[in-house]
Amino acid sequence: MREITLSQAVNEAIAEEMRRDPTVFLMGEDVAEAGTPFKVLSGLVEEFGTDRVIDTPISEPGFVGLAVGAAMTGARPIVDLMFGDFIYLVMDQLCNQAAKQHYMSGGKLTVPMVLRTNMGATRRSAAQHSQSLQALVAHIPGLKVAMPSSAYEAKGLMKTAIRDNNPVVIFEDKLMYQDKAPVPEEEFLIPFGVANVKREGTDITLIGTSSMVQVAEKAAELLAAEGISAEVIDPRTIVPLDEATLLESVRKTSRAIVIDEGHQSYGVTAEIASRLNEKAFYHLDAPILRMGAMDVPVPFSPALEDLTVPTPEQVVANARKLCAGELIHAA
Amino acid sequence: MAKAKSNTEDYLRMYRQMVRIRTFEDNANQLYLSAKMPGLTHMYSGEEAVAVGICEALTDADRITSTHRGHGHCVAKGAEFKQMFCELLGKAEGYCRGKGGSMHIADQSHGNLGANAIVGGSMGIATGSALRAKLQGSDDVTVCFFGDGATAQGLMYEVMNMAALWSLPVIYACENNGYSEYTKTEEIAAGSITARAEAFGIEAHQVDGQDVLAVNDLTRKLVARARKGEGPFFMELMTYRYHGHHVGDINREYYRSKEEEKDWKENRDPIIRFRAHLVSEGIATEEDLDAMNAEVEKDAAEAVAYALDAAYPDASEVDQHVFAA
Numbered sequence: 001m002r003e004i005t006l007s008q009a010v011n012e013a014i015a016e017e018m019r020r021d022p023t024v025f026l027m028g029e030d031v032a033e034a035g036t037p038f039k040v041l042s043g044l045v046e047e048f049g050t051d052r053v054i055d056t057p058i059s060e061p062g063f064v065g066l067a068v069g070a071a072m073t074g075a076r077p078i079v080d081l082m083f084g085d086f087i088y089l090v091m092d093q094l095c096n097q098a099a100k101q102h103y104m105s106g107g108k109l110t111v112p113m114v115l116r117t118n119m120g121a122t123r124r125s126a127a128q129h130s131q132s133l134q135a136l137v138a139h140i141p142g143l144k145v146a147m148p149s150s151a152y153e154a155k156g157l158m159k160t161a162i163r164d165n166n167p168v169v170i171f172e173d174k175l176m177y178q179d180k181a182p183v184p185e186e187e188f189l190i191p192f193g194v195a196n197v198k199r200e201g202t203d204i205t206l207i208g209t210s211s212m213v214q215v216a217e218k219a220a221e222l223l224a225a226e227g228i229s230a231e232v233i234d235p236r237t238i239v240p241l242d243e244a245t246l247l248e249s250v251r252k253t254s255r256a257i258v259i260d261e262g263h264q265s266y267g268v269t270a271e272i273a274s275r276l277n278e279k280a281f282y283h284l285d286a287p288i289l290r291m292g293a294m295d296v297p298v299p300f301s302p303a304l305e306d307l308t309v310p311t312p313e314q315v316v317a318n319a320r321k322l323c324a325g326e327l328i329h330a331a
Numbered sequence: 332m333a334k335a336k337s338n339t340e341d342y343l344r345m346y347r348q349m350v351r352i353r354t355f356e357d358n359a360n361q362l363y364l365s366a367k368m369p370g371l372t373h374m375y376s377g378e379e380a381v382a383v384g385i386c387e388a389l390t391d392a393d394r395i396t397s398t399h400r401g402h403g404h405c406v407a408k409g410a411e412f413k414q415m416f417c418e419l420l421g422k423a424e425g426y427c428r429g430k431g432g433s434m435h436i437a438d439q440s441h442g443n444l445g446a447n448a449i450v451g452g453s454m455g456i457a458t459g460s461a462l463r464a465k466l467q468g469s470d471d472v473t474v475c476f477f478g479d480g481a482t483a484q485g486l487m488y489e490v491m492n493m494a495a496l497w498s499l500p501v502i503y504a505c506e507n508n509g510y511s512e513y514t515k516t517e518e519i520a521a522g523s524i525t526a527r528a529e530a531f532g533i534e535a536h537q538v539d540g541q542d543v544l545a546v547n548d549l550t551r552k553l554v555a556r557a558r559k560g561e562g563p564f565f566m567e568l569m570t571y572r573y574h575g576h577h578v579g580d581i582n583r584e585y586y587r588s589k590e591e592e593k594d595w596k597e598n599r600d601p602i603i604r605f606r607a608h609l610v611s612e613g614i615a616t617e618e619d620l621d622a623m624n625a626e627v628e629k630d631a632a633e634a635v636a637y638a639l640d641a642a643y644p645d646a647s648e649v650d651q652h653v654f655a656a
Binding site for chain 1: 394396425426427428429430431435437439444445447449452453454455456457458459460461462463464466467473485486489490492493496651652653654655656
């Protein structure tokens with residue numbers, strides 16, 4: 001199978017959907033000729049013109065608000081939020097407006113829009129361009145949240161998001177834009193709420209999102225060399241969450257580590273771990289462990305920044321202890 | 332009274348719609364005072380000429396976005412009393428199945444995209460609706476209702492900038508009722524409100540919001556031009572809110588005097604003024620209009636009785652409509 005980058009995969013998904021559905025359009029800062037700072041959208045304006053690939057002023061609440069209104073009245077906007085950190089700027093439009101219209105109107109209004117943005121630290125971009133804020137939006141009823149872990153997922157989830165009749169937030173790991181993966185030439189979609197078992201194992205389940213899927217896979221390889229068999233699962237969407245697949249795995253392995261690049265406290269890892277605790281408690285041989293980013297603003301200095309995100313080695317160390325019956329957090 | 336239309340039927344419909352709003356609000360206020368309505372609500376009484384003058388210049392295909400003080404917009408855009416009172420009382424037959432209530436009432440069938448409980452929160456939605464119209468080559472126009480208080484929100488300037496850059500068919504209708512919640516507008520708004528729109532190159536008009544014909548005349552002209560791609564436009568409608576910020580805001584002399592309220596109610600009431608005009612022009616007699624008032628009151632009383640008896644939504648609806656299929 002051919003291999004393309006995550007960036008190309010996103011571009012292809014959007015182009016295909018724009019060809020298929022004339023109501024789809026793209027809007028954001030520097031999305032047209034510039035193709036975004038990451039060049040993810042390069043070439044789209046040449047094919048679809050400036051009516052459908054719209055450069056906006058630097059007005060995040062404004063253009064996200066426009067997307068909500070366009071979506072409520074028959075269009076399918078994709079808005080590009082240049083950095084995930086800017087989500088704070090659009091919280092009212094996203095969480096008070098987009099997320100609630102369908103419910104508040106008793107099902108009469110719908111908001112079929114996609115907000116694509118990014119996440120991920122270790123790009124030396126400091127505290128306001130490095131955050132992974134998926135937990136903030138996953139907390140809000142009415143928003144779906146997708147977290148692609150490779151080019152394949154990036155394409156299939158984007159196409160599903162564009163066709164979904166709800167507001168969907170997609171977090172792309174900005175460090176993975178140039179990573180290649182096999183992606184079929186023929187059309188495919190990845191349904192929401194269906195986890196992907198990346199690697200089967202019997203001793204421990206490693207649940208990773210987005211960038212942390214790679215970390216979990218690397219850890220699983222290292223653990224295999226030590227004779228520990230790790231199962232790796234990528235939920236692919238955290239809302240909706242494929243609880244059944246996660247539970248099935250944990251009931252089998254009896255141990256789990258949940259890894260996500262958002263801050264650990266009150267985060268995605270906490271939510272998943274607690275659901276597994278509630279529903280698989282009697283199958284567990286060890287406490288379920290959360291591994292998120294440190295609860296600090298992301299520091300600039302590489303010497304410090306690299307300490308803040310989970311690494312394969314840390315996952316291995318924790319998995320080893322859990323499998324040996326050792327307590328990681330002594331009482 | 333400014334001259335707008337000469338069609339008797341149109342005039343009488345405008346009168347009737349204003350009376351319907353006032354009557355709806357009087358009943359809603361009673362429901363609140365008699366503790367039959369959950370939550371609270373914000374009365375539109377006094378501002379009827381704004382909603383009616385504007386909405387009578389629109390078709391069902393034209394959209395509006397409304398505010399927390401939104402019953403008037405909802406009635407003027409064509410909504411029925413029965414579903415509105417059901418919504419205010421949280422009943423299943425309400426426009427939003429009781430899930431929105433007074434502050435979120437929406438009536439998709441007449442192009443009302445909904446009231447919004449965030450001050451200025453719908454400005455993006457209205458402008459986005461206009462962007463959709465332009466992209467899809469549709470000639471509908473969107474009117475964004477908001478109060479003077481909302482002019483202090485940053486979102487307004489972001490979306491007016493884009494609307495002007497892209498010549499969107501949106502009309503920003505600022506209902507200046509003199510008060511930003513419990514504070515005089517002059518204490519929260521520096522400079523001129525219309526000048527803010529003009530800074531973006533948006534044609535702005537100030538109009539007497541108590542004169543339904545003046546409002547309707549201006550809106551018709553602007554809507555026609557917006558349909559041809561000459562938008563956006565901005566209107567500042569000078570009006571007055573008879574009640575407090577919300578129904579429970581009873582003792583309000585610390586921010587406005589009873590004399591001021593009395594003056595607006597007695598000398599500048601939009602319904603009294605239009606009624607006098609209809610009679611003096613021989614369009615209707617006092618008896619005709621009294622009969623119309625009585626009919627509207629009867630409709631409202633029946634709708635209230637219906638809504639009070641109507642069923643609440645079934646418990647199974649609580650987690651419906653979080654996501655669309």
